[in-house]
Amino acid sequence: MKRWLAALLFLASNAEAAPTCDASVEAWVARCGRFELVTCHRGVVVVRDAEAKLDVELRPRSPESFRAAGELGLAPVGQFPDWSKESEPRRRALDTLAACAERERLPLERLLPEPTGQTPRVRPPLVPWRLLAGLILLVAALRGRASLLLLAIPIALARFAAMGSAYFHQNGQGPAWVGYAVRDDPGLAAYGPGFPELFALAARAWGSDPERGVWLLQALLAACVPPATWLIARRLGAGAWVAGALACACALEPVLARLAGTESYFSTIFSLTTLATLCCALPLRPRELWLPVGAAGLLLAQALRVHPVAWPAALVVPLPLLLAPGSLRRRARLFALGVALLGAIAIVLAGPALAEVSRGSLGQQWLPNVRLRWELLPQGATPYWLAGAVLLGALLRSWRGVVVATAGVAVIAAATLTDLTSAPNPAVSAAHQLLFLPAAVVLIAAAARRRSAQKPLAAALALATLLALPSRWALTRSPTDALEAAFVRELRGKLEGRVAYLERAGTQLSVLPLFHLERAPLREDDVRFELASLPGPAYYFRSSLCSTARGAPVCAELERSAELELVTERRLRALPSMRWNAYAGDEVRVALYRIRR
Numbered sequence: 001m002k003r004w005l006a007a008l009l010f011l012a013s014n015a016e017a018a019p020t021c022d023a024s025v026e027a028w029v030a031r032c033g034r035f036e037l038v039t040c041h042r043g044v045v046v047v048r049d050a051e052a053k054l055d056v057e058l059r060p061r062s063p064e065s066f067r068a069a070g071e072l073g074l075a076p077v078g079q080f081p082d083w084s085k086e087s088e089p090r091r092r093a094l095d096t097l098a099a100c101a102e103r104e105r106l107p108l109e110r111l112l113p114e115p116t117g118q119t120p121r122v123r124p125p126l127v128p129w130r131l132l133a134g135l136i137l138l139v140a141a142l143r144g145r146a147s148l149l150l151l152a153i154p155i156a157l158a159r160f161a162a163m164g165s166a167y168f169h170q171n172g173q174g175p176a177w178v179g180y181a182v183r184d185d186p187g188l189a190a191y192g193p194g195f196p197e198l199f200a201l202a203a204r205a206w207g208s209d210p211e212r213g214v215w216l217l218q219a220l221l222a223a224c225v226p227p228a229t230w231l232i233a234r235r236l237g238a239g240a241w242v243a244g245a246l247a248c249a250c251a252l253e254p255v256l257a258r259l260a261g262t263e264s265y266f267s268t269i270f271s272l273t274t275l276a277t278l279c280c281a282l283p284l285r286p287r288e289l290w291l292p293v294g295a296a297g298l299l300l301a302q303a304l305r306v307h308p309v310a311w312p313a314a315l316v317v318p319l320p321l322l323l324a325p326g327s328l329r330r331r332a333r334l335f336a337l338g339v340a341l342l343g344a345i346a347i348v349l350a351g352p353a354l355a356e357v358s359r360g361s362l363g364q365q366w367l368p369n370v371r372l373r374w375e376l377l378p379q380g381a382t383p384y385w386l387a388g389a390v391l392l393g394a395l396l397r398s399w400r401g402v403v404v405a406t407a408g409v410a411v412i413a414a415a416t417l418t419d420l421t422s423a424p425n426p427a428v429s430a431a432h433q434l435l436f437l438p439a440a441v442v443l444i445a446a447a448a449r450r451r452s453a454q455k456p457l458a459a460a461l462a463l464a465t466l467l468a469l470p471s472r473w474a475l476t477r478s479p480t481d482a483l484e485a486a487f488v489r490e491l492r493g494k495l496e497g498r499v500a501y502l503e504r505a506g507t508q509l510s511v512l513p514l515f516h517l518e519r520a521p522l523r524e525d526d527v528r529f530e531l532a533s534l535p536g537p538a539y540y541f542r543s544s545l546c547s548t549a550r551g552a553p554v555c556a557e558l559e560r561s562a563e564l565e566l567v568t569e570r571r572l573r574a575l576p577s578m579r580w581n582a583y584a585g586d587e588v589r590v591a592l593y594r595i596r597r
Contacts, residue, residue, distance in 0.1 A: 297345025
């Protein structure tokens with residue numbers, strides 16, 4: 001996996017070398033002792049302690065800094081659910097760097113040749129032209145069948161009636177993504193510019209309620225998936241019964257329905273890759289390739305620009321070119337030509353963004369650890385899916401069956417072994433595996449062409465869907481941070497002035513959707529901050545982090561620093577959105593206070 005990813009990023013970067021560090025920065029690191037300089041790029045310095053096996057980011061201090069020291073924000077690179085439990089050499093290395101930053105100022109203006117010393121702010125276009133162009137080409141390629149996509153409207157309405165809309169993103173960061181669509185955010189720009197490109201216009205159109213615009217566009221894109229699934233299955237040779245069962249399974253899948261009314265990039269990527277897969281199911285011969293594969297390239301490039309989690313799922317999008325009806329030799333030639341064309345479009349339109357991510361702080365954090373996660377293979381239902389793919393291929397008793405079985409094994413391995421999210425909770429793990437559902441539809445449809453197997457297979461798919469509903473429905477429960485954000489949405493229209501709240505305690509976050517208010521987000525280090533110092537009118541929101549071990553003493557000190565008048569409160573169920581975080585007790589109390597003078 002490292003090889004293909006490195007090759008993709010190399011092509012995307014146009015062989016551009018990473019910028020070197022200024023001599024004054026190198027001298028500063030040398031004076032800190034045992035650290036070695038790794039890179040300087042986009043306002044970030046990365047240093048390494050080889051003995052402690054730890055890389056640390058140094059960047060200008062901000063409210064999101066893991067640890068503040070002087071003018072610097074320090075952050076260890078990697079997944080550290082509880083820093084206090086890390087090894088003594090690692091904790092000592094971070095303390096040493098913090099002492100250096102307190103003792104001597106790092107010349108921030110020398111981090112980059114750019115005078116700002118900050119990550120360039122994303123300037124999203126007002127019109128998501130890649131999405132619109134891809135949809136226009138898809139409609140043209142579908143011809144009269146494009147009218148089926150209009151079924152997205154009643155599907156979206158039915159899902160909204162059943163599930164509503166709410167935040168989904170783990171660790172309380174959902175409002176941060178909506179804020180990224182509303183305004184520039186150098187921090188989230190490290191993931192890629194695709195999210196604001198898609199949602200900026202919709203979010204800004206709703207003014208003080210930007211979530212509504214994001215959720216509406218997201219719901220409409222997601223509602224295109226069931227009719228697209230029907231078309232994919234029919235183009236792959238499945239009968240109406242099997243195609244209908246697959247489309248209904250996508251429409252009724254609780255996790256998909258939950259994701260549809262959220263800001264989650266999982267839903268965005270799933271919708272775009274499903275439509276791209278439909279594009280790849282349309283060509284039957286080389287002269288029919290250019291229009292649909294051009295549409296697929298545009299949609300896939302947009303998905304790749306949203307978040308790096310789209311990279312593994314993008315690899316299986318061209319499968320219909322190989323598995324559609326027709327001579328296997330002719331399909332193989334069409335597949336090779338289509339992959340070349342699709343790859344070229346994706347590299348041209350998404351390559352610079354992928355290169356930017358790989359060279360930025362996110363790439364420095366994740367790329368060194370990219371590998372196949374074999375330890376994840378026994379988890380969940382993966383072995384059953386694996387056995388099913390092999391069985392389906394064997395039943396065909398042909399070279400095509402071998403190809404289907406091999407493709408099934410590859411898809412399931414990609415879905416299971418490429419964990420880019422560290423599985424923070426079961427709902428996110430399910431959302432990640434659903435990114436490969438379009439490929440599963442292709443495999444099932446390709447293996448279900450015999451007329452005698454149509455109704456039994458459709459019945460089996462319907463039964464499996466119904467049996468899975470209870471367990472899948474349990475995954476749709478909103479965690480505490482999403483319930484807290486919904487409560488704040490109810491309140492913010494009645495507020496004016498400044499709102500202070502604890503936003504970070506350790507690795508746990510609670511970003512509140514206060515887009516058009518003056519925010520005063522506080523960290524664990526701000527324990528001595530006095531709420532009474534805020535100019536009025538001012539409020540204090542007791543966030544869910546006040547019910548955590550790291551946040552409770554900070555909130556207690558903050559609440560003693562001013563006279564507070566309770567405005568309203570709510571008790572929420574304690575359900576952390578990250579498996580390594582926890583709340584104290586079964587309930588979490590959140591409350592809004594007016595700061596009295």
